[in-house]
Amino acid sequence: MAGKKLFCMFAIILNFFNANQTINLMKHFRPITTILAALLISGAAIFYSCSKQESSEPLSGGAQPDISSTEQLIVSQIESFKQKVAYIHEHPNFKSGESMIVDSAIWYIGATINYTYSNAGYPFAKLHRDTSYFELELHNTYEATIEKVVESYDASLSKLSQSYYGIAEEDKKFITATVGATGNTLNGNAELRIITITGTGTLTNHEFGEGEAYDFDRNATYDCNGVPADGAAKIFEVYLSKHFIPEPTGNWHWFFYGEETAFTLYYKDFVLNEVKVNYLDYKIFAASESVAPITGETECLEFDQNGSGIHEMQFYYDYLVEIIEEELGAYSSNLYYTPESKILSDDKTIRDNHREIWHTPEIHLQRRGKAYFAANDPPPID
Numbered sequence: 001m002a003g004k005k006l007f008c009m010f011a012i013i014l015n016f017f018n019a020n021q022t023i024n025l026m027k028h029f030r031p032i033t034t035i036l037a038a039l040l041i042s043g044a045a046i047f048y049s050c051s052k053q054e055s056s057e058p059l060s061g062g063a064q065p066d067i068s069s070t071e072q073l074i075v076s077q078i079e080s081f082k083q084k085v086a087y088i089h090e091h092p093n094f095k096s097g098e099s100m101i102v103d104s105a106i107w108y109i110g111a112t113i114n115y116t117y118s119n120a121g122y123p124f125a126k127l128h129r130d131t132s133y134f135e136l137e138l139h140n141t142y143e144a145t146i147e148k149v150v151e152s153y154d155a156s157l158s159k160l161s162q163s164y165y166g167i168a169e170e171d172k173k174f175i176t177a178t179v180g181a182t183g184n185t186l187n188g189n190a191e192l193r194i195i196t197i198t199g200t201g202t203l204t205n206h207e208f209g210e211g212e213a214y215d216f217d218r219n220a221t222y223d224c225n226g227v228p229a230d231g232a233a234k235i236f237e238v239y240l241s242k243h244f245i246p247e248p249t250g251n252w253h254w255f256f257y258g259e260e261t262a263f264t265l266y267y268k269d270f271v272l273n274e275v276k277v278n279y280l281d282y283k284i285f286a287a288s289e290s291v292a293p294i295t296g297e298t299e300c301l302e303f304d305q306n307g308s309g310i311h312e313m314q315f316y317y318d319y320l321v322e323i324i325e326e327e328l329g330a331y332s333s334n335l336y337y338t339p340e341s342k343i344l345s346d347d348k349t350i351r352d353n354h355r356e357i358w359h360t361p362e363i364h365l366q367r368r369g370k371a372y373f374a375a376n377d378p379p380p381i382d
Helices: 002-016 032-050 069-090 102-117 146-165 232-244 312-328
Strands: 099-101 126-136 143-145 172-184 190-200 253-264 286-288 342-350 354-371
Touching: 069 102, 069 146, 069 354, 099 102, 099 146, 102 143, 102 146, 102 172, 102 190, 102 253, 102 354, 126 146, 126 172, 126 232, 143 146, 146 172, 146 190, 172 253, 232 312, 232 342, 232 354, 312 354
Parallel strands: none
Antiparallel strands: 099 143, 126 190, 172 190, 253 354, 286 354, 342 354
């Protein structure tokens, strides 16, 4: 017990010096009362957490895994923010005077949601995306008080819960959320966007069967056999998530955090056939009426078209994995494929009134950490 108290006192001191997130160093010379108030809420929040069991408390004793100092710092920052949220919830009239820049607020909101609730890596059969918007009230053009950040965090959780519980399927888990700024509202506040992804069902297939045939269109609701199913683009997304995000084993889960990076793949950069025939001409699906008429067979990704013995779904999926892995080599080893990655489908009449159809993979990357506890379900809707 004495050791725990000593840790708590030490944590207060360390928390004060976590200046990038708790006291905005862009303004070095704040009044002493503001600094003392920030220290007070930080210390109060940590004492609060030391006296109250948290559902996200790491494994204890010999079960505590070895993690890097960087990972430990990230977890400590998120836990510190969670403690402040809990303290402000229990003391709604408390005013700390602490401020946070918008970018930091976005970091904390997104990281804390995923750290607490994410189930990334589970092999889901279907991904559900939803986009919502909420505000962060600013007291100048780039800062918000910690109390307003907590209000926005609560608003983001409400949006998450509405999306999650709005999905009818019982077999579901929240996967991840991405929080970002879209600009300022007319009243001068920051408009924030939250993209949530929820998974349903369990992916059991490892290869595409001969009887599987999917429409290229991302928005398709039936396969080529008339059976209700997603389009090929969304099917690829499920398999890519399974490939690039290993399934956790044990009492821990992945969580994504930090600023997103993205890159787009264009089919014309991955030519296979110099003489086009509208069949496996590129490593990424594409076809054009300037080559040959686009028929239902062209639009359908199936097995053994033209007697090739090839399943188009497997053909394009294997190349997507190869291309993405190669592209990832150009980025920091700390950035990982996220479930927000998607395969867009286009169907347009362009050059000389010729119709063209194609896929455009949009790959999103973020930092990834491990949280050593079972992810919680999103809070129920109020």
